[in-house]
Amino acid sequence: MADPFLSIQHVRKSFANATVVQDFNLDVGAGEFVSFLGPSGCGKTTVLRMVAGFEEPTSGAIMIGGKDVTRLKPNQRNIGMVFQAYALFPNLTVAQNIAFGLRVAKVPKADADRRVAEMLKLISLPNLGDRFPYQLSGGQQQRVALARAIAPKPKVLLLDEPLSALDAKVRVSLREEIRQIQKDLGITTVFVTHDQEEALSISDRIVVMYGGRAEQVGTPFEIYNRPQTRFVASFVGTLNILKAKVLNGATGTIAIDGQQVTASGMKNDATNGAERSVALRPEAVSLNGIGGQRNKLDGTIEEVNFLGSVVRIRVRFQENSVSLDTFNNPNAPPPKHGEKVTVSFAPEDLLVLEGEAPN
């Protein structure tokens, strides 16, 4: 990256008896939308709180716009933050909440009023300025919280699981709205979530975190399709993990339950005869597929789950089985339990995970 706007350098955070973030490095470009994705306790919120200034790094530095902010107090950093629990001030109206940062910054009243009106329009609540937070729905409250955070034109916007407290439907519509507003304003944003679908759908880049470390940094496409570690592969998306034996490390030939297939992602260092874990996305596998150069495996239908637009089918070989997704077709009923079938997939879709296969 030529010119990182937000730069987190070798940041470590230890509490009394535990290190929760270890050697965390990340450069975020101006206007970029980066998500921290990981299970609870992975350190993603701690990193965000260090950027906000609520926690001080044990070592390392945080730069915003080329300026070292590591030791600055939160109220000197010019950041905006949205919290999971909305955190609107209950004694202030919607308009007063949005104007809070402007009032503190001593922005003239007329300018502040104009900015508040602009923000209310931006979040599509132009007529609710005089309401109190308790009179709004959760989704509306979170939109107000977003408007409040961006009204003082912060350099960086931090979103701490802002959608977790909302209903499923609102969650989807609001995340699209957040992304749209972020793009329109071009504001550099860090978004913390444990929901992979959320992270995949709105991020420019994703940092998958585990055990206080960044496991992988990449675009949603890379993270989903080319997971580099077993953790990323298992945490992001549904994944079939199969046990395979390496037949020829150089050509990428492996055997799954005795049937020979090719994995193009195989590294040359794999010793012949070694056990390895390989992974397959359900949507990469097709049933009775066509195409010459694809891998094929014969098996038996073990389970059919009708999920609406998608039908999820489990096919068992011997020791291993895979789940695969097919689209629902009203004119062709799904296969029956016990039917003999052949599944196929492209060699490049077979992901070889690092390390020996665990038992």
Add this chain to the structure above:
Amino acid sequence: MTDITSVEPGIVRRGPTHLAAPPDVRAGIRLPTQWLGVAPFFVFAAMFLILPTLYLMIGAFQNDAGEFTFENIAALSQPSIVAAYWISIKVSLASAVLGAFIGLAIAIAIVRGGLPGWIRSATLTFSGVASNFAGVPLAFAFLATLGRLGLVTVLLNTLIGLNLYAWGFNVLSFWGLTLTYMYFQIPLMVVIIVPAIDGIKREWGEAAATLGATQSEYWRMVVIPVLWPSFLGTVILLFANAFGAIATAYALTGSSLNIVPILLYAQIRGDVLHNAHLGYAIAFGMIVITGLANVGYIVFRTRSERWLK
């Protein structure tokens, strides 16, 4: 009271609830039982709470012949009664306001002050005890502390030569009574206000900080306005709490400090005002004051609960 118990079960059974659910036969059978369950409560409340109070309130507007009159209420304006009301209001207000501020400071210290956790639970437990430690024994405790021979009085005199009584202090006075009342007012404030302070979410402070506010701006613009209704509501409750109290004051000062409950006590014992209906009027005045105070309490309470839910 008798009009509730003498209602025939059959009449109750044909009540509106039965009409609302005609197909449900069981509801018809259950009706008398459920009224039986609440009937003792209502009979009791009517006989020992509502009717005696109404009796006095009506009596306040009657003369000896039983005719309607405002004379008793007007007679409350005689100087001795006005003075009693005034000193009652002053003691109640002083002990409520001082108790509320000190209680608030203690509550903030134990909730937000970064003190060890056991201090919070110990303080809350103690507050539960002390807020119920009122009446005659409390007066004894303060006599033993700040009376002429009380420990603190004696110690101050022998150690630093400060003679409280020479400086005009007297535990049997306005300030003595106020100081004593604060012994149950402060803990009551702590018990009531701690949940409200707990309701101040940490995220509010963090949100304010990211928006550029200093700690004092955050307190001025958010914390104080949010706590204000609970605080004011509790002050009013403390006021009513002190206004109706008599035992502590009576045991402490005898009848040397003429507060309203002591005046009423003397009136009940011996009709010192030589007018039974004037006693009703004094009682009526007390109910009006504590009643208004409680309406205020409920109004403020509702507002803060709406905010803090």
Add this chain to the structure above:
Amino acid sequence: MKSGRFWAWVVFAVGAAYFFVPLIATLEFSMRMRRGVYSFDAYKVVLGDIHFQQSFGFSVIAAIFTIIVGVLIVVPAAYWIRLRLPGLRPIVEFITLLPLVIPAIVIVFGYIRMYGSNSPLPFLASASGTNVLLVFGYATLALPYMYRAVDTGLRTIDVRTLTEAAQILGAGWVTIIARVILPNVLIAVLSGAFLTFAIVIGEFTMASLLNRPAFGPYLQNMGANRAYEPAALAIIAFAITWGCMSLIQILSRFAPKSTAR
């Protein structure tokens, strides 16, 4: 942050001093009866006083009857309101708040005027009638606390489901209340009972105006006539209050945790 903690300690220390100094002073004063040395003479005198024993016994019995009356009135009402008559809840809650609004002295004044010897219900015509009236008066004073405690207890157990489960198993109303509801709200009822006890035991106004030989008037009388005994009595009274509150605290640890929504 550091200075904040410093001030928190200061506030806490000043507060603690205000609350502990009177207790220490009272304790010290109560032990000064024998000249020159500390002794428990005042306690011996008090505990050996026949009037103490009688008035304390009277108040304990009054408190027990108050608790029984309170439970009998409050538990069925709170139960039926939760179960079948939720519409009555605001009215009942309002009524239970009234004793906090109407001073005790006003309530007892009403009793004296309403239930005199010439009235249709002459409670005051006999000593035993007056005792009954006193217990009812105490039950009125304790009503807000008793109702709150029982209602909280009922909220944490799912009354409706428990009742329906008992009905399906063929239980009648008496069985349901005695065997299902009461055991489950027993902790809450006991909490209310101890609070009632703490309020009733030293109550002065009602007992004094109804001329009953209770502990409160005895205390007042001692205060007016003796020097050291009142301090000993204050310590004893504080210990009783403390005991009641501790029992409530201990009981609350055994209370069922919320299972209802």
